[in-house]
Amino acid sequence: MNTILYDVIIIGGGPAGYTAALYCGRAAMKTLLLEKYVPGGQMVTTEHIDNYPGFPEGVDGVTLAMNMQKQAERFQIEHKTEEIVSVKIEGLVKEVTVANGTTYTSRAIIVATGASPRELGLEEERALRGKGVSYCATCDGAFFRNKTVVVIGGGDTAAADAVFLSKLCKRVYIIHRRNILRAAAIYYDVLKQAENVTFVWDSTVEEILHEQTVSGVKVKNKNTGEVTTIECQGIFVAVGNVPNTDLLKGQLELDGNGYVVADESTKSSQLGVFVAGDVRTKPLRQVVTAVADGAVAAYMAEEYIQLQLTDSE
Ligand code: NAP
DSSP, X not given: OOOOEEEEEEEOOSHHHHHHHHHHHHTTOOEEEEESSSTTGGGGGOSOBOSXXXXXXXXXXXXXXXXXXXXXXXXXXXXXEOOEEEEEXXXXXXEEEETTSOEEEEEEEEEOOOEEEOOOOOTTTTTTBTTTEESOHHHXXXXXXXXXXXXXXXXXXXXXXXXXXXXXXXXXXXXOSSSSOSSOHHHHHHHHHOTTEEEEOSEEEEEEEESSSEEEXXXXXXXXXXXXXXXXXXXXXXXXXXXXXXXXXXXSOBOTTSOBOOOTTOBOSSTTEEEOSTTBOOSOOSHHHHHHHHHHHHHHHHHHHHHHHHHTO
């Protein structure tokens, strides 16, 4: 057991987590931010962010993440890279235990665990991860320079991935289950004009073809039932996200899709636990809405702690 009682433990180091840390630090709350890998969350898998205000030419996700971390750390927050194995959120003192057995305690918790890419659920999809199947174009795109790849999905991630890959790859097929993208129109305009991008509408991937590595996909047209083969060396899966709530199951109210139920106040079903960013129920999941949540969660945590301290006097 670590003997320090923190005011706030922030779980997750994406834009919501680091903004919460910035606000907690500025409010002079004793703050610990725990993250599993590197700062930035899903932001670091985004090559170019064009819709975060303040950057007239856009900004790359890694730079934005590093800047958010540096900015928060100016205000004496502690940051540790740890895998959390369990969380106890009931009662006035919350407990967070990490893989090496250390337990950290705090008065309040801000959950900013974000979301992870959803899998297609195809046979051998997991086994071929790193052997042609990827969930991150900016991380893995360079391995497919001058090769043929497919991008599966029709949202902003799929469209942004396809734009990025079209600059590197010989050909990019976008396979989408409908005949219209969900993504912002700006992406469609760019992709339509790219000579090496082909849309495969109303279609789903039925099978991944492979030897040691990916060699193609079998694609079924939903309208005609026809199954065709597209030869490719890479498959970029971009079919949405699943919230990272495993640690919290059974302890916080979740909606039908597994997101933690919390409104704009970021208050969860548990007193003293606030939820910020993509892991929360909300209509728009973007960096800009995640940072807004982080600020609100810190503010709410401060108010909650003040009330607790006043009540105990
Ligand atoms: P998303 O918006 O949920 O889109 C997922 C896409 O995958 C949809 O087109 C969906 O089809 C399709 N899909 C879902 N399940 C599928 C399945 N089992 N098989 C085949 N296709 C499937 O997810 P996202 O694109 O990852 O975006 C997540 C959030 O991040 C969004 O809020 C998005 O705006 C944001 N984001 C923003 C940017 C940006 O603004 N630059 C970049 C990346 C992400 P349907 O369309 O038919 O539902």
